[in-house]
Amino acid sequence: MAWQGSARRARLPKNWALIRRRVLRRDNHECQTRFSDGRLCGAPANQVDHIEPGDGHSMANLRALCAWCHARKSASEGGHAAACTRVRTERPKQTHPALED
Numbered sequence: 001m002a003w004q005g006s007a008r009r010a011r012l013p014k015n016w017a018l019i020r021r022r023v024l025r026r027d028n029h030e031c032q033t034r035f036s037d038g039r040l041c042g043a044p045a046n047q048v049d050h051i052e053p054g055d056g057h058s059m060a061n062l063r064a065l066c067a068w069c070h071a072r073k074s075a076s077e078g079g080h081a082a083a084c085t086r087v088r089t090e091r092p093k094q095t096h097p098a099l100e101d
């Protein structure tokens, strides 16, 4: 088993493969990410995401995502609370790496 020893694998239920297939079929293999402008991503989905991170494997807590959206969500989950309270400020101008000393 490729994921043997992984903590993530241990948290998934025994019938995860079945659940995963069911979620992808329910969502028509389309990414369910809703962008801030209201559009649905709709890209071909091959991943299943837990809407609320954790151990809830109910169909209501699962949705199909494309690899890109899933990676983006996973990357942002850690700093999400901080990002929600952060005050938006002007980003400092990037300097070209060649110009840095």
Ligand SMILES: [Zn+2]
Pocket (backbone or CB within 6 Å): 031, 032, 033, 041, 042, 043, 065, 066, 067, 068, 069, 070
């Ligand atoms: Zn997507």
